[in-house]
Amino acid sequence: MSFKLRVERAAHEKKSNIILALDPSVGSSHHLLKQSTRILEEVIPHICGLKINRQLVLPLGLFNGTQKILRLAQEEGLPTIMDCKINDVGYTNRAIADYYFKAGFDAVVANPFVGWIDGLQPVFEVAKSTDRGVILLVYMSHKGAPEGYGQTIQNPKTHNYTPQYVAFAEKALTWKADGAVVGATYPEKIEEIHSILKDNVPIFSPGVGAQGGDIEKAMKAGARYLIVGRAITLSKDPAEAAERIRNIAQEHSK
Ligand code: XMP
Numbered sequence: 001m002s003f004k005l006r007v008e009r010a011a012h013e014k015k016s017n018i019i020l021a022l023d024p025s026v027g028s029s030h031h032l033l034k035q036s037t038r039i040l041e042e043v044i045p046h047i048c049g050l051k052i053n054r055q056l057v058l059p060l061g062l063f064n065g066t067q068k069i070l071r072l073a074q075e076e077g078l079p080t081i082m083d084c085k086i087n088d089v090g091y092t093n094r095a096i097a098d099y100y101f102k103a104g105f106d107a108v109v110a111n112p113f114v115g116w117i118d119g120l121q122p123v124f125e126v127a128k129s130t131d132r133g134v135i136l137l138v139y140m141s142h143k144g145a146p147e148g149y150g151q152t153i154q155n156p157k158t159h160n161y162t163p164q165y166v167a168f169a170e171k172a173l174t175w176k177a178d179g180a181v182v183g184a185t186y187p188e189k190i191e192e193i194h195s196i197l198k199d200n201v202p203i204f205s206p207g208v209g210a211q212g213g214d215i216e217k218a219m220k221a222g223a224r225y226l227i228v229g230r231a232i233t234l235s236k237d238p239a240e241a242a243e244r245i246r247n248i249a250q251e252h253s254k
Helices: 003-014 029-046 054-075 090-103 116-129 164-174 187-197 215-221 238-251
Strands: 018-021 049-053 080-086 107-110 133-139 152-154 161-163 179-182 203-206 225-228
Touching: 003 049, 003 133, 018 029, 018 238, 029 054, 029 238, 049 054, 054 080, 054 090, 080 090, 080 133, 090 107, 090 116, 107 116, 116 133, 133 164, 133 187, 152 164, 161 164, 164 179, 164 187, 179 187, 187 203, 187 215, 215 225, 215 238, 225 238
Parallel strands: 018 049, 018 225, 049 080, 080 107, 107 133, 133 179, 179 203, 203 225
Antiparallel strands: 152 161
16 A cells, blocks of 8 residues: 555544654763653554654664654554655665665655656655655645745746746646645645645645644635654643644544
8 A cells, every 4th residue: 555545544544644743952972862762652542653863863773762762653553754854876875765665654745856767756756666655745835935935946948937946846647646745834835736736645744733824724725734852742742742733633624
């Protein structure tokens, strides 16, 4: 089963579209593993997936600490995403994706800026051959996102002018990506990108809570999954925070 269907099934079964961004604060690897495991165990009933980024893999190591967390998620039927924003030449990209998939991740995040040939094509090849997913950055959530994702570009084939994020959304369709990341901090961009992707490529939206994004606006604009970190992980009661965010999102899901 494809990653896209697996995460859809998890969302249906868990009645949740919340993906936990497990970014614990800085500390020793022993402390980080304990803290991450505790938070994940507490919020499992309220989430449909887990996202980890290099902030955690670097101190824990890929094949030791990180795998312990991945196994816990897998036992609970939660798909896992490595937020590695792959962004290099194809030969290196393929090796990076291969390592993450071998460690047990179900999907990787990649940056379409590097293009297809000798860029992301090898990543899609290794992902599709192992039923894993590739999620593309289409419009990031931070304040500087318009400088790159929002610039106007000239399409090298048609010579037409178009926003960068529109070109990336079209690539997500053409390349059959399993998801597109669009920041919840830009609901108008979610709406515009959703009108291009429709239900073919689900939108994964980070940025609610700590970055100021609004759950209701993001959901109404067309986000399918919300990626949530600090609003849960830094809460005094992560389970309560996850449940509350899940319930608001469910209320406004289409
Ligand atoms: P917070 O604490 O802000 O965490 O809820 C958000 C999580 O999502 C990641 N993030 C992004 N990942 N594209 C991505 O691929 C984005 O535009 C983006 N914005 C935030 C961030 O690394 C953290 O794990």
